[in-house]
Amino acid sequence: MKTFYTAGHTAHVPQEEFEAGRMTPAVEVPARVETVRRRIAERKLGPIVEPTDYGLAPALRVHNSEFVAFLQTAHARWAQDHPGVDAIPSVFAPQITGQRRREVMARDSTSARLGQYCFDTGTPITQGSWSAAAAAVNIALSAAQAVRLGDAAAFALARPPGHHASTTQFGGYCYLNNIAIAAQFLTDTGARCAIIDVDYHHGNGTQEIFYARDDVLFVSLHADPAFAYPVYWGFADEIGRARGEGFNLNLPLPIATNWQGYREALAAASARIRSFSPDILLVSLGLDTFALDPICRFQLQSEDYLRLGATLAELRKPTVFVFEGGYNLEHLAENTVNVLEGFAAA
Amino acid sequence: MKTFYTAGHTAHVPQEEFEAGRMTPAVEVPARVETVRRRIAERKLGPIVEPTDYGLAPALRVHNSEFVAFLQTAHARWAQDHPGVDAIPSVFAPQITGQRRREVMARDSTSARLGQYCFDTGTPITQGSWSAAAAAVNIALSAAQAVRLGDAAAFALARPPGHHASTTQFGGYCYLNNIAIAAQFLTDTGARCAIIDVDYHHGNGTQEIFYARDDVLFVSLHADPAFAYPVYWGFADEIGRARGEGFNLNLPLPIATNWQGYREALAAASARIRSFSPDILLVSLGLDTFALDPICRFQLQSEDYLRLGATLAELRKPTVFVFEGGYNLEHLAENTVNVLEGFAAA
Numbered sequence: 268m269k270t271f272y273t274a275g276h277t278a279h280v281p282q283e284e285f286e287a288g289r290m291t292p293a294v295e296v297p298a299r300v301e302t303v304r305r306r307i308a309e310r311k312l313g314p315i316v317e318p319t320d321y322g323l324a325p326a327l328r329v330h331n332s333e334f335v336a337f338l339q340t341a342h343a344r345w346a347q348d349h350p351g352v353d354a355i356p357s358v359f360a361p362q363i364t365g366q367r368r369r370e371v372m373a374r375d376s377t378s379a380r381l382g383q384y385c386f387d388t389g390t391p392i393t394q395g396s397w398s399a400a401a402a403a404v405n406i407a408l409s410a411a412q413a414v415r416l417g418d419a420a421a422f423a424l425a426r427p428p429g430h431h432a433s434t435t436q437f438g439g440y441c442y443l444n445n446i447a448i449a450a451q452f453l454t455d456t457g458a459r460c461a462i463i464d465v466d467y468h469h470g471n472g473t474q475e476i477f478y479a480r481d482d483v484l485f486v487s488l489h490a491d492p493a494f495a496y497p498v499y500w501g502f503a504d505e506i507g508r509a510r511g512e513g514f515n516l517n518l519p520l521p522i523a524t525n526w527q528g529y530r531e532a533l534a535a536a537s538a539r540i541r542s543f544s545p546d547i548l549l550v551s552l553g554l555d556t557f558a559l560d561p562i563c564r565f566q567l568q569s570e571d572y573l574r575l576g577a578t579l580a581e582l583r584k585p586t587v588f589v590f591e592g593g594y595n596l597e598h599l600a601e602n603t604v605n606v607l608e609g610f611a612a613a
Numbered sequence: 614m615k616t617f618y619t620a621g622h623t624a625h626v627p628q629e630e631f632e633a634g635r636m637t638p639a640v641e642v643p644a645r646v647e648t649v650r651r652r653i654a655e656r657k658l659g660p661i662v663e664p665t666d667y668g669l670a671p672a673l674r675v676h677n678s679e680f681v682a683f684l685q686t687a688h689a690r691w692a693q694d695h696p697g698v699d700a701i702p703s704v705f706a707p708q709i710t711g712q713r714r715r716e717v718m719a720r721d722s723t724s725a726r727l728g729q730y731c732f733d734t735g736t737p738i739t740q741g742s743w744s745a746a747a748a749a750v751n752i753a754l755s756a757a758q759a760v761r762l763g764d765a766a767a768f769a770l771a772r773p774p775g776h777h778a779s780t781t782q783f784g785g786y787c788y789l790n791n792i793a794i795a796a797q798f799l800t801d802t803g804a805r806c807a808i809i810d811v812d813y814h815h816g817n818g819t820q821e822i823f824y825a826r827d828d829v830l831f832v833s834l835h836a837d838p839a840f841a842y843p844v845y846w847g848f849a850d851e852i853g854r855a856r857g858e859g860f861n862l863n864l865p866l867p868i869a870t871n872w873q874g875y876r877e878a879l880a881a882a883s884a885r886i887r888s889f890s891p892d893i894l895l896v897s898l899g900l901d902t903f904a905l906d907p908i909c910r911f912q913l914q915s916e917d918y919l920r921l922g923a924t925l926a927e928l929r930k931p932t933v934f935v936f937e938g939g940y941n942l943e944h945l946a947e948n949t950v951n952v953l954e955g956f957a958a959a
Contacts, residue, residue, distance in 0.1 A: 285631045285734060288691075288698040345634075352634040357734045358784075359705040360845040371845055379844040388631060388703045388734055438704075498725040499706040499717055 268313040268611055270422045271409045275402035276300050278395025279427055281353065281440075285388035293391075294562060294594040295440040300426045303590070306600035307424070312607060315424075318402065318409035321452075326404050326443055328451045329476050331435040333372070337384050338400065338442055342392045344377045353391035356382040386438040386497075400427055400442035407445035410587050411453050414547060420586040422552075422607055423449070428591040430470035430551045431497060439468065439497060446551050446589040447476045450483050453547055453587075461486065461545035461584075463536055465575065466553025466591040467563040469501025469517065473551065479511040484543040486536045487551075488529065490564065491519035514543075525566040526574065529556070533578055540582055548584040554593030554602045561594050572602045576609025586610065614659040614957055616768045617755045621748035622646050624741025625773055627699065627786075631734035639737075640908060640940040641786040646772045649936070652946035653770070658953060661770075664748065664755035667798075672750050672789050674797045675822050677781040679718070683730050684746065684788055687738045690723045699737035702728040732784040732843075746773055746788035753791035756933050757799050760893060766932040768898075768953055769795070774937040776816035776897045777843060785814065785843060792897050792935040793822045796829055799893055799933075807832065807891035807930075809882055811921065812899025812937040813909040815847025815863065819897065825857040830889040832882045833897075834875065836910065837865035860889075871912040872920065875902070879924055886928055894930040900939025900948045907940050918948045922955025932956065 281293035307315060326335060345354035359382045363371055371379055381392075403425035410423035429446055431439030450460040462477075464470035464487040477483040492501040507515035516539050518532040540548065554572070556565040567575075579586065588607065593599045627639035653661060672681060691700035705728045709717055717725055727738075749771035756769035775792055777785030796806040808823075810816035810833040823829040838847040853861035862885050864878040886894065900918070902911040913921075925932065934953065939945045 284703075285636075285701075286703045287695055288701045288703075288737070290631075290636050349633055355631075355634045357630075357632045357634075358842060358844050359728075359732050363845055364710065370850075374839055374848075376839055376844055379838075382705075382844070386705050391634070492725075493720055493722055496704060498704050498722055498728070499709055502720075504716075 268420045268422055268607060269413055269418060270307050270313060270315045270424050271318050271406045272300070272304055272315050272424045273317055273402050273406065276399045276426045279393060279399030280395065281391045281393055284391065285355065295427060298596055299593065299599060300424055300590070302596060302600040303424055303603045306604050310604055310608070312604060316409070318405040319412070320405055321408045325408055325448050325452045328455065329434065329444060329447045334384055334435045337380055338437065339397050341377065341381065342394055342396065345392065348377070353393045354381060355388050355391045356385050357388070358382045384436055386436050390438050390440055396427070396442060403427055403429065403445050404443050404448050407449040407589050408452055410589070411449040414585045414587050415453060415456060415458065418585070420588065420610060423587065423589040425590050429472065429589070430464055430466060430591050431468070431472045433472040433475040441472060444472045444476060446549050447473045449587060449589065450549050454482060458546040459544070460547050460549060461540045461543050462549045462551065463540060464489065464551035465556065466551050467555035467560065467565055468496050468553065468592060470551050471497050471500035474500065474505065474515055477511065478507055478515060479509045481510045481514045484514050484540065484545065486516040486539055488518045488520060488532045488536060491521060494522060495564070522564045523566050526568065526571040529567060529571070533575070537578065537582060545584060547587065548582055549587045549589060550579060551591045552588045552603070552606060553591035554599055557593065557595055557598060557602055559595045559598060569598060569601055569605060572605035573609035576606040577613040580610045580613030614766045614768055614953060615759055615764060616653050616659060616661045616770050617664050617752045618646070618650055618661050618770045619663055619748050619752065622745045622772045625739055625745030626741065627737045627739055630737065631701065641773060644942055645939065645945060646770055646936070648942060648946040649770055649949045652950050656950055656954070658950060662755070664751040665758070666751055667754045671754055671794050671798045674801065675780065675790060675793045680730055680781045683726055684783065685743050687723065687727065688740055688742065691738065694723070699739045700727060701734050701737045702731050703734070704728045730782055732782050736784050736786055742773070742788060749773055749775065749791050750789050750794050753795040753935050754798055756935065757795040760931045760933050761799060761802060761804065764931070766934065766956060769933065769935040771936050775818065775935070776810055776812060776937050777814070777818045779818040779821040787818060790818045790822060792895050793819045795933060795935065796895050800828060804892040805890070806893050806895060807886045807889050808895045808897065809886060810835065810897035811902065812897050813901035813906065813911055814842050814899065814938060816897050817843050817846035820846065820851065820861055823857065824853055824861060825855045827856045827860045830860050830886065830891065832862040832885055834864045834866060834878045834882060837867060840868060841910070868910045869912050872914065872917040875913060875917070879921070883924065883928060891930060893933065894925070894928055895933045895935060896925060897937045898934045898949070898952060899937035900945055903939065903941055903944060903948055905941045905944060915944060915948055915951060918951035919955035922952040923959040926956045926959030
């Protein structure tokens with residue numbers, strides 16, 4: 268299995284986030300990808316390949332163009348007023364919609380745009396965020412292209428992650444939605460795509476992007492938003508709308524879910540994917556379901572990730588793995604590679 | 614002139630706020646009111662009087678009852694999960710509205726409610742915030758009642774401030790909208806009320822509460838939201854809606870506005886108030902227009918506050934002053950009392 272990787276991600280180095288009433292050290296850090304890359308090399312999982320540059324067009328197939336333009340320029344604009352500080356919004360405007368929102372956004376206020384284009388205080392725009400986010404998109408697209416051209420599977424070792432980024436908003440450590448852009452890219456070539464999101468957190472961005480569509484299936488296993496981030500999205504009654512009704516399956520799980528509980532949800536997810544019968548499966552591969560993850564509350568063990576990989580392999584589809592969350596730096600590489608090896612061995 | 618005051622405000626002691634990408638020490642602190650109280654006593658401005666308790670009914674005339682219930686219980690609920698940390702939201706959901714919002718809010722998530730009921734990260738709910746906010750409302754109501762019963766003027770020395778709090782949201786150091794509750798209380802007794810807001814920041818909460826009404830006039834002089842908090846509200850084209858069209862006057866002013874520029878805007882505000890012909894004038898008295906205010910960018914001098922008081926007196930209306938912002942602790946008392954003495958001497 269090819270792994271797509273570029274050192275470009277190291278341009279994105281968030282320092283701190285504001286969460287639960289206080290500043291905490293950033294957990295979505297360059298060491299995450301570097302430790303996984305090293306283990307992939309050690310385990311001789313397959314070649315580690317630089318991505319191809321696809322330009323911005325594929326990202327603009329799923330994201331609003333003004334939102335993308337904002338991401339590109341936000342740090343430079345912010346830095347004029349706030350030198351040396353990463354851009355994080357502190358004023359939000361939930362009640363501004365429609366024409367009024369368009370008028371406000373047309374005004375030249377970085378603070379106002381930031382609080383509209385972002386939904387949390389954990390996702391700083393640093394000097395290197397844009398270049399890293401754009402590189403992560405190319406990684407996901409390159410992995411998708413490898414599978415499209417015949418590889419049985421490929422791994423997009425991308426960061427920053429993507430699954431919380433929606434059409435017009437970033438958040439949850441995500442700026443551009445890598446997996447959604449890859450799925451759209453494949454869809455545009457005529458492939459029927461299903462996305463399964465096994466990150467601890469609900470992939471609200473991916474859900475939003477495909478919510479009214481029946482051509483891309485989105486299935487997510489995640490911590491119940493009643494107690495977990497992103498708190499507003501991921502409930503079981505979010506089933507899609509219009510043509511998309513029935514093409515969005517959320518499987519929220521309780522605190523302390525272990526492999527036994529996870530396996531049952533995974534079986535339900537697999538059944539829905541089989542009935543959808545995709546040409547290609549894309550996996551939002553978060554490893555923050557791990558028992559020792561520092562910010563999450565599930566109880567999966569390292570050997571369970573072998574089982575997760577094997578279960579995904581049972582779907583017998585060309586598969587694009589796209590890296591998402593997972594913050595225990597000591598075990599992240601082992602757990603990630605376990606999924607890929609469990610998949611390859613099945 | 615009577616000053617209404619209670620030591621109850623000292624229960625509200627925010628420590629820090631998250632603003633412009635970093636934590637900064639709170640500026641809306643108990644010393645603000647205490648220094649003003651001392652100077653009022655020294656200058657023998659008039660009696661300092663404890664407020665009467667009006668209960669919650671007047672606040673519920675302008676605020677949503679579920680929002681008020683949330684404010685009452687938020688700290689206790691938050692503290693179960695986050696002991697020792699003040700409640701500040703870190704996830705916001707601008708795009709959730711209507712029926713979906715009602716469903717999300719019906720779920721029992723303090724984090725989700727916090728990010729819906731609050732629009733910024735500068736307004737921590739501390740253990741004593743509710744009791745202090747409720748006391749501040751009683752102060753504003755007591756001052757309003759004194760004027761209603763014949764006093765020429767009264768000063769509500771209240772904190773936390775109120776003018777950023779809307780029907781269903783808190784923010785900007787404000788929880789309950791003291792002046793809006795007082796204006797509604799007076800309106801309910803048959804008095805025609807005009808509110809003039811001279812705080813540096815736009816009084817978005819007061820504006821929102823009366824935006825569709827023609828029975829209460831709202832006029833605000835403030836820093837242009839194109840560069841100043843609250844960034845989404847306070848533009849000149851916000852003129853009211855439906856019956857309220859023409860009864861909301863925003864006078865945004867540029868960086869470094871001094872008395873000359875301020876006086877002109879004040880003349881326009883006074884003209885509109887005269888044409889409305891209120892029975893009672895209420896003043897959102899912020900002193901953060903001061904040249905040495907640590908968080909603001911106007912250039913008013915201490916002697917200008919005498920002129921501001923005198924100009925307000927020229928309207929020749931029974932007047933309720935309600936304390937809002939102002940963060941230069943060295944000069945806040947002098948500037949506040951200058952307004953009141955300038956008013957009384959005119």
